[in-house]
Every structure is written in C-alpha cells, then in structure tokens.
Amino acid sequence: MHRRLAPLSVNTATLGFKQPLPVVVEALARRSVQGIAPWRREFQDTPVKEARRIIADAGLQVTSLCRGSYLTFASDHQRRAILEDNRRAIDEAAAMGAPTLCMVVGGLPEGVRDLAQARDQVAEQLAALVPHARAHQVRLSVEPLHPMYAADRSCISTLAQALDICDRIGPDLGVMIDAYHLWWDPEFAAGLARAGQDRLLGWQICDWRAVTRDLLQDRGMIGDGVIDLKRMHRDMLEAGWRGMIEVEIFSGLDWDHRPMDETLDVLCARFADLALPAEPVSTF
C-alpha cells in the first residue's frame, strides 16, 4: 500500500539561529524539506524581500512567520508601541507571502494578577490589528501556549480560549496548533472540530521529554518524548488539516549545541519514521 505522506516544514528556531537564513534554506532544500517557518529576527541579516526570493528559488514554501510580539500591556504608551510593532510584523508576513503570522499573546502585565483582564487586553489588541491584517491579506493565528507559560508568555492557555477569541473578533483570525502546548488537553479533538478547517492555520510539532529540565529550553526532538503525535495528527486530519507539519523545537539545553546538519539529519530521519499521512486513512 502506498500512502501519501504529510510534507515537512522546519521552523528555524529548531536550528538555534546559528546560521544565516540562506544557509538554512540551502540545508533544507538539500534534504527535500518542503517548507520553512522563519523568525522575524532573521530579517536583520537577510532583508525580507531577499528572504522571500531565496526561499522561493529553493522551492520551499513558507508555512508561518514567527511571530507577533506580546499583546498585553501595562500602559497606554506600551499598548501603542505593541500595535505598531505588530503592524510591522503583519507587513513582514505579507512581504514574505506567509499564510499566517503566529501570535503569542503575552502573559500578565507587570503588577497585574488578573488573567481575565489580560485576556481582555489580548482580544482588544487583536481587534485593533484586524484592519491592517485584512488590508494585507494576512491571517493572524492565535497560539494557545502551555499553561506553564500563563504568567510570562501567554494568558491564552487552551484551544477553547483561543477559539473564543476568534469567535469574538472574526474570520481574520485562526489558531496555531502546537503539539507541545496542547498534548495534555483532553478537549483537543473537540477543539479542533470546533475550529473547523478554515481556522486551522498551522500545525507545529516537537516532543515532550518525560523528564523536562527547563520550562522553555528543553523541548524534545520528535520521538524523544511521550507525545502521541500520530493520534494528534490524526485528529488534525479529521478536522480538515491538509497543510504541512512544521517542526519547532526550542532546545537551548541540547540541540542548540549541536551542528545544524546533525539536528536536521536526525529530524528528517525521525519525521520519516513517523510516516504521518497527508490525508485521513480509512481503516477499511
């Protein structure tokens, strides 16, 4: 039986930003990786138009641009600066031809303990960004982050919360699904079904190391942890996802210290082992 496999995209954070973007692109193309998700910081060395050309010339597709800056704020001055920076991020996503700008929404503002207030700020800020995003045909993907980041990175912790915000703001928004953040959630499949195909804007994977040594910098290489990626991918397919799978690993404790080529070789081999299908597989 021959089954078409889901295509692979690599988020450049996985490679620790040790090499400039053109070198990364060449390394991906050499391994027949089909997609890339760059980070905005890389445009400091490789201007966005050049980045787009290099990626297209290598035959790669951009799966997302990482990422908007935190939306929560402690002052009106900060609120305006945040909007300004995120409008620039939208411009960059448009200039890259990225299908979505990934939004990590921010945690509690300084001195605030009220998560509901922070969540209201996020909704308000996203609403304020919608006209600019629409004008540039960029969809904003709200990414629920693991609850362990609720204080400092994202007051949106569950898929249900992210979808509540999408419902409130409208169809310019969708969600970024990351296995690392949602693998524990018993409502995962139900949330995807609620999202529906049109609001699923990205699908990121890595693994959860059973013994996790750091809250941020110890994500596991796929296969090195306990996440049931096959189950989660099946749920994604059943909800209508037909895009690439983006591998995003933050690993200041391990992989960042290895040569880029080693990380990529292991990543590609593990991804091939997983053999995740491109479409739902009938069991009959």
Next chain:
Amino acid sequence: MHRRLAPLSVNTATLGFKQPLPVVVEALARRSVQGIAPWRREFQDTPVKEARRIIADAGLQVTSLCRGSYLTFASDHQRRAILEDNRRAIDEAAAMGAPTLCMVVGGLPEGVRDLAQARDQVAEQLAALVPHARAHQVRLSVEPLHPMYAADRSCISTLAQALDICDRIGPDLGVMIDAYHLWWDPEFAAGLARAGQDRLLGWQICDWRAVTRDLLQDRGMIGDGVIDLKRMHRDMLEAGWRGMIEVEIFSGLDWDHRPMDETLDVLCARFADLALPAEPVSTF
C-alpha cells in the same frame, strides 16, 4: 468592620521535612496555626497513632493526609502492588482521623503515550479502592495537577477531568483543589460550582513565581508570585468551601534551605496579610 478569617493549615512539605513531626507540630501550635497536613513518610519516625495524639494534644486539626501513590501501572504485578500500598495509605488516613487522603494519580506508564489509557487506569484503580475507603470512612480526593506534570505525575490535569472521574466512581470521591495547579484555568469557578460543597475536600495554596526555575521545586511563598489567591478563595467560598486553607510549598530551590522557623514566620505573616475571609463577604 470585623470579619472572621479563614483558618490556616500548614502542609509539612512546606517545611522541607527537616524536623521530625513533633517539632513541627510544636512550632505550628506556638504560632496558633490551626491545621496540619502531614505526609506518610513522617510516620517512619513518628508512628501514626503517636502522630495523631501529638497533633490532637497541640490543638491542631488534620486537613489532609499526603498522599496516595501513583495509580497508573505498566503490569498486573505493579497494579496489585499499587492497590496494596494505597490501602495502607487509607488505613493511615483513618488512623490519623484525616478527613481525606489526597490522591496524586500518576502520569503515563513506562512506554505508554496514550493519556486516555492512563486515565482509564486511574478510574479503574480508584473504583477498586472505594470499598476499602468506605469501610474506613476515608474519602479519596482526586487532585488535578498542573498540565506540566501530565507525563510523570498526573494524567488528570483539569478540575473537569477530576470531576468526570468522581461522577463515574461515586460519592466516596471528591477533589483536592490546589491553586498552583489550577490558577491558569479559565473554567476554575465553573468547575468548583459543578463540584459542589460536598465534593470539595481540600484547599491548598502557594504562589506561582513569574519566572519559575524548576517544574517541581520552585513553588513560591504566598505573595511572591502572580496567583490571584483572593479571587480563587472567593470562588471557593462561593462554591461552599468552609474549611481551612492549607499552605503547601515545594521549594527545593529556596525555602527548603532556610530554617523552619524563618519559613513559618514569613508564611504566617503573609497569610495574615492576605486576610482571606472564612465566609463569603457581601459587597453591600
């Protein structure tokens, strides 16, 4: 206006097990702390009957016994050993006159990635323990743990999941509410309302340090973090809670290295500052 304040209980893990139980009890009584939650390991030095007598003589009440052993298993042999140990834990809770035995249910068994399977094991094991618990008039409190422990400590991550298990097994079960595990959950108040007074078996607090340096050993002293304890306590009161507030801090990175008396002095002062009421406060 004079408002009756909620009474304080101290979970002995907060004091790092540096002193034997009788010394801890004396230190608590000297500060007019009203409750204590011992750990089973302390019965190795202070037999359970002696522990009960010392605590009662000091005028303290036991708020919970910590804790049952992990319920998930990788073999039938392990499953039986787990039940045996938890029946001993129930015996000890009964011997202590503890109103509840706290159950931390365990994560994924070795080699298993299927959280649903682990959760089914938990329900099966709890059902198997019910007759023994009922015979000894001990209620088992299922404690949802923060999702960052889903792999290694608790496949039950949300209050809703814990209540689903209570619904399935029956009224011998209830839930242990810990602010550290649930502070991020947007469904917290709704979950408490669903639980109802009779199933709320314990109320533990500490704080979440905005920059958390370790997944297990960096809980914050109350007041040193971002948890809105007043809001959570108000939700508890509205759901019918009228018991003590148990302070439980695991802090191998900080407080465990300080003298017991220093930890207790700070804890009591911070608790007094919080001034959490014993009953719902009318806003009129």
